[in-house]
Amino acid sequence: MILTVDVGNTRIKASVFEDNNALENFIFEKNELEKKIKNILEKYPKCSDLVAASVGKIEKESFFLFEKDLKIHFLTHEDIFPFVNKYATPKTLGIDRMVLAAGATLQFPKQNRLVIDAGTCITYDFIDENDNYLGGAISPGLRLRYESLHNFTAKLPLLTLEDPESYIGNSTAQAIHSGVVNGFVYEIDGFIDEYRAQFSNFIIILTGGDADFLAKRLKNTIFANSNFLLESLNQTYQYKIDND
Numbered sequence: 001m002i003l004t005v006d007v008g009n010t011r012i013k014a015s016v017f018e019d020n021n022a023l024e025n026f027i028f029e030k031n032e033l034e035k036k037i038k039n040i041l042e043k044y045p046k047c048s049d050l051v052a053a054s055v056g057k058i059e060k061e062s063f064f065l066f067e068k069d070l071k072i073h074f075l076t077h078e079d080i081f082p083f084v085n086k087y088a089t090p091k092t093l094g095i096d097r098m099v100l101a102a103g104a105t106l107q108f109p110k111q112n113r114l115v116i117d118a119g120t121c122i123t124y125d126f127i128d129e130n131d132n133y134l135g136g137a138i139s140p141g142l143r144l145r146y147e148s149l150h151n152f153t154a155k156l157p158l159l160t161l162e163d164p165e166s167y168i169g170n171s172t173a174q175a176i177h178s179g180v181v182n183g184f185v186y187e188i189d190g191f192i193d194e195y196r197a198q199f200s201n202f203i204i205i206l207t208g209g210d211a212d213f214l215a216k217r218l219k220n221t222i223f224a225n226s227n228f229l230l231e232s233l234n235q236t237y238q239y240k241i242d243n244d
């Protein structure tokens with residue numbers, strides 16, 4: 001069994017895999033890390049490896065406390081990935097984006113793939129049918145948009161996610177919900193249309209904390225897989241073991 005851990009910008013997500021099946025998923029805060037990992041390992045003592053990818057601020061030492069129980073591996077840019085990285089600054093490409101691109105490459109061979117991760121940030125990653133990672137985009141995620149409007153103005157309240165009544169918001173609250181939610185949806189539909197204009201065929205993988213919310217509201221029909229990053233982490237690790 002393999003314990004995969006995704007340290008995001010906001011939260012931590014983990015999943016226990018037996019072969020390619022996720023047995024159980026966990027979401028927790030950064031300050032709960034040690035306690036939660038301990039609980040998971042008590043529940044699944046057959047975990048032989050822990051593989052982690054982190055874009056967040058985290059003490060790696062917290063993981064190495066468990067070194068006596070299982071093998072710990074932190075993915076880095078030095079690991080082996082199944083695509084050719086064409087990013088002009090490959091060393092600064094987020095490790096989460098590298099893992100998503102690896103998962104897309106391994107799960108959907110020989111086709112163009114667009115991965116959209118709607119988390120703290122929205123990231124877009126495109127890997128072509130020849131397994132070249134081309135790049136994509138980074139923009140603020142849903143919650144970040146609500147928070148930024150409040151944090152960087154004097155008058156705008158901090159609202160929680162709500163479906164706008166119309167694109168013509170007729171109050172401060174409705175104007176914010178329209179700007180944030182419609183802006184988010186229009187952005188993603190717009191990007192997908194742009195990729196369609198250039199690439200006749202590609203599959204779209206939608207993941208991240210807002211994936212389910214988003215999938216229902218897009219003009220383009222896409223199925224969400226909120227576990228895609230953890231699945232990809234498991235596959236990237238298998239790939240590393242097979243090819244090292």
Ligand SMILES: Nc1ncnc2c1ncn2[C@@H]1O[C@H](COP(=O)(O)OP(=O)(O)OP(=O)(O)O)[C@@H](O)[C@H]1O
Nearest residue numbers: 008009010011118119120121141142143208209210
């Ligand atoms: N309890 C929660 N805390 C934070 N975000 C939440 C929560 N529940 C739902 N969300 C939604 O999930 C989004 C954040 O996604 P996610 O949880 O994937 O981010 P993350 O843990 O920071 O990971 P990453 O850095 O990989 O994006 C927010 O925009 C928010 O709308």
Ligand SMILES: CC(C)(CO)[C@@H](O)C(=O)NCCC(=O)O
Nearest residue numbers: 055092093094095096097121138
């Ligand atoms: C964009 C985020 C914050 C998304 O989690 C992460 O992938 C990251 O820190 N990336 C580094 C910059 C880049 O990917 O080019």
Ligand SMILES: [K+]
Nearest residue numbers: 117119120121
């Ligand atoms: K993200």
